[in-house]
Amino acid sequence: MSRLAKLQVAAGLAAVAIIAGLSLAPAQQNAAHDAAKLSSTKTSPKLGLGRPALPEEINAWDIDVRADGQGLPVGKGTVKQGDEIFQAQCAACHGEFGQGNGRWPALAGGIGTLKADRPDKTVGSFWPDASTVFDYIRRAMPYGNAQSLSADEVYALTAYLLSMNDVIKDENFELNEKNFTSLKLPNADAFYDDDRETAEKKFWVKEPCMKNCRSAPKVIGRAISIDVTPDSKSGPKVD
């Protein structure tokens, strides 16, 4: 039996012992009876299900990085190193400079376009936090081969992307867990919490208009003149 399996058995037995202990205590029996009679969710008695998560397991899965840097692993990487990794692992989709190939996402550029008719939303122009770059690359990229990069590689790639977006100016800059939170992205302050209930208060209408509400409408746009709707032949085959 492996060490892990032994620990699981031990944890399971501990849980059984806790349940057994509770079921023998008269006070707990009364509480359980009351709970059954009223509502089993009214109080919060422990069900004794599940088992403790081991530190190795938490380390394996808890890979998220928060905006304040919580979760950053120990590691380091330079812009130059990131450039090499990016060309090998990322450029096929995202382009040599993060400009995006074909329909694949652009990661750099677009700064100052957010008020434009067609905004170009990239890491540099739109994203508020550098931590998101690290967290997302680490958990989900490269597309089709996720979680294959080391912490050092993710630091290097993050440095390269921030260099492509002019957040980091020096290509010898080494990004690590200590200096990470000093980075600030250009659009960091341009987000605010949902304010629909105040900003869109006028959509709460007591008596909406029923009669003669507007002038006779005219058609000003038609989906068929754009003609981008898939036809009935393009759906999945069903046999």
Next chain:
Amino acid sequence: MSDEAAAHPINRRGFLRAAGLAGAALPGLATMAAAEAQKPDPLITEVQDWQRYLGDGVDKRPYGVPSKFEKHVVRRDVPWLTASPESSVNFTPLHELEGIITPSGLCFERHHSGVAEINPADHRLMINGLVEQPLVFTMNDIKRMPRVNRICFLECAANSGMEWRGAQLNGCQFTHGMVHNVMYTGVALKTLLDEAGLKPKARWLMLEGADAAGMNRSLPIEKALNDVILAFAMNGEALRPEQGYPLRAVIPGWEGNLWVKWLRRIEAGDQPWQTREETSKYTDLLADGRSRRYTFIMDAKSVVTNPSPQAPLKVKGRNVLSGLAWSGRGTIKRVDVSIDGGQNWQTARIDGPVLDKSLTRFYVDFDWNGQEMMIQSRAMDSSGYVQPTKEELRKVRGVNSIYHNNGIQTWLVRSNGETENVEIG
């Protein structure tokens, strides 16, 4: 007058009066129906195959599928929308469905790294972070907990998002089909959190998927403790793989992206994480260049599913207008329908269950004499919110917010019955 018409005089008369078309062409249609019946129908007078020969036995369909005559009722995708089909979306065929429950096999899909195929025996759910005791659960553990059932809609935040700049896609499947409504069975998230014991400083949870996207989102603790379910079943059976089998989050009334599928981990923290899906995506860019974040709730919305571009009117005379309304803020209180592009409205008939944060079905039974119509529907919910027009939304938000387009849809029904997605001004 038929019994049916007598039973619904308001629908029959009021709908037409609103547009000033009362009583048009009705007697003529009645005679047409009588004429058709003068020649004997061979489907009645001749013995058909299915009346003579044996059909399939009970051993032939251990898991039934729809009739072969319903092969067109399928999810469809729009290939140009995304760079790859594994991080993409398809659409529920709303125009072919009735009532409020979406059949599991037709519920739209939205994945970020394709469908994870997970043996439930191999699935684990971890709770860690600001808890007294980090825990690991198996699916068997979760199925030993007190269960809850609820019906609610799941709407993608981007539903109707392609329509912000005007009419683009011709069919309610494409303009409104990123929504489904099923009965979920699972356990209250609170039950699991109580097992681990939240620390007082825990204000947010991060939900994370087990797929290759490792989809992660931050969820405020108030919502988590209120009505969030971790579901293992939909419509009475196990979740479909594409809907997160064996375990997904159900976050009633809130944007679909938060409903993390293949849920493997929940971390408690004292602030949101600012993940990719709540910064780069699922933030709403407004005209001034700033963006709303944490726009969780899906506002009141409705759409007429029939007639619609994929379901044109085929006959004059008696017809059924059918549609769906829903709100993330509560129950649907009323749905109004217009056939003259919003000049005049009449209140539709709601039929079937009216449930909190669920699709709700409405009807107008009407006579059509072949006149052109601009059909609209307008939902009102229990919070007093009235579904706005697209123009009203654009005035507040501009045209680049991508998500949360709940503006009123217009269908132009032409005199030949063909129906188009149009924008009116």
